[in-house]
Amino acid sequence: MGGKDTKLCLFYVLIIILLGSCASQKYPRIARSVNQILGEETSDKHFTGIFFYDPASKDTIFSKNSNKYFTPASNTKIFTLYTSLKLLPDHIPALKYQFSNDTLRIEGTGDPTALHPHFQDSTLIKFLNGYSNITLYPANFxxxxxxxxxxxxxxxxxxxxxxxxxxxYGNVATLYQQDSVRVSPDYFRDSISTFREARNREPDRNQFYYDINAADTVEIPYRTANLTTKGLLEKMLGKEIRIDSGMAPTPKKVLSGMRLDSVLKRMMHLSDNFLAEQLLILSSSTLSDTLSSAKARNHVMDGFLVDLKQPPRWVDGSGLSRYNLFTPESMVYVLNRLYHEVPRERLLHFFPAGGISGTLKEWYPGVQGPYVFAKTGTLGNNHCLSGYLITKSGKTLIFSFMNNHFRLSNGEIKHRMQKVLETMRDSY
Structure with missing residues (x-):
């Protein structure tokens, strides 16, 4: 490399360094305070990424490792929220169907609410009750x-x-005690044992175990299968359901179900993994008859988020997988898109409020009301928080705070995060 090329290379390196430090130069007092907090703990023994952004001024307020990839855990649900709002209508598609020759032909859309223990939505059952001959086509999943x-x-x-x-039923069997051990759905009544076992269910079949001394209500996932779905429907409807491999090549109608917002709120507030996974599958039903969360993810990444600077490794809807990799900047990018595309009151309604609701009920309380509206994400040795922060001056900041591979307790990590969030609230 010649001397001129070397000087030019050094010039570009200097520019990058200056750009990277511009936030600290613009807000040096905030940077000093945050860095002091970060230095109080053994933060050098784990990985921390932080990005605070002002959507009004488009300023970066503070940044640390914000373009590095982290395991996001349930922060992944922010991308699921965005996908759902982009692809799903106000009332979610509960079913696709055709009717001809006295037969109702149906296929699922991935709708998670049918007879769900919380929603107890009966839209599907009420609709199917109106038909005598029903054929289920499960091959689209x-x-x-x-x-x-x-x-x-x-x-x-x-x-x-x-x-x-x-x-x-949310793909779970709910076991509880009244005068005896009961289960919902009743379809599994003969599959319950009260022997004390290490597991709640056999790995490969729907044999459930319930400890009668615990006296708790327990939700245990059941093994899904086409014959299980058939049996559950037949038990509920009191009529035979046939199974076939493919629907006719004619247009399908869509049965509308619950309001989308109520499902999104529960998914975000309780960090419900089942709802998150099914919402991605449900979103794919609006793109084609094939149910595939990968189809929904790819559609969003190749379309709405094609200009994302650090494309994530995004493999599921819930964040249960450690294969997921996202940067704090990517989280803030999507949160910023939501901030500008969704009315404020509706948007904040989806996020747990600090000291008030959901997974933030015990953390980040405000003095005169919540100042943090954000989604948590926790796996073993990982804890993340991304969302919106309202400062004392009334400004809204968008942030992502990611911690990976720590050996401290979650409480210690959260205490440090709270100090940073309060500094941002009070200083900007």
Missing amino acids: QEDKFGPGWAWEDYDWYYSPERSGLPL
């Missing part, structure tokens, strides 16, 4: 039951139901 990189040993825990094309 082209996903694995579990997402890539999910922990296989979590199969019997409430937060890890299987994905499916026509979910019923």
Whole structure:
């Protein structure tokens, strides 16, 4: 390399360094305060990425490792929220169907609300009750039951139901005690044992175990299968359901179900993994008859988010997978798109409020009301928080705060994060 090329290369390196430090130069007091907080803990022993952005002035207020990739955990649901708002109508598609020759032909859309323990939506059942001859076509679901990189040993825990094309009862069996052990749906009544076992369910079949001494209500994911869906529907409807491999090549009608916003709010506030996964599958139903979360993800990344500077590795809707990789800047980018595309009151309604609701009920309380509206994301040794912060001056900041591979307790990490958030609230 010649002397001129070397000087030119050094010039560009200097420009990059200056640009990277411009936020600190523009807001040096904030940078000093935040860096002091970050230095109080053993932050050199784990990875931290932070990005604070003012959407009004388009200023970067503070940045640290903001273009580096982190495991986001349930912060992934922010991308699922964005996808759902872009692709789904106000009332979610509950079913696709055709009717001819006295037969109703149906296929699922991935709608997670049918007979769900919380929503208890009966739209599907009321509709099917009006027909005598029903044929189910399940072949449009082209996903694995579990997402890539999910922990296989979590199969019997409430937060890890299987994905499916026509979910019923949230794809969980709910066990509880009254005068005896009961289960909903009643279809699984003969599949309950009260023996004390290490697992809640057999790995490969719907044999459930319930500890009668616990006296708790327990939700246990059931094994999904076409015959299980058929049996559940037949039990509820009191009529036979046939299964076939393909619908006729004629237009399909769409049955409208619940309001989208109520499903999105529960997904975000409770960090509901099942809803997140099914919402991506549901979103794909608006693009074609094939149910595939990858189809929805690719559509968003190749279209709405094609100009994202650091494209993520995005493999599921919930963030259960450790294969997911996102940067703080990418999180803020999507949050900024939401901020400008969704009315403020509706947008903040989706996010847990600090000290008030959801996964933030015990953290980040305000003095005269919540100042943080954000989504948490937690896996073992990882904790992230991304969303919106209202400063004392009334300005709104968009932020992403990611912590990976720490050996401290989650509480210690959150205390440090709270100090940073309060500094931003009070200083800007």
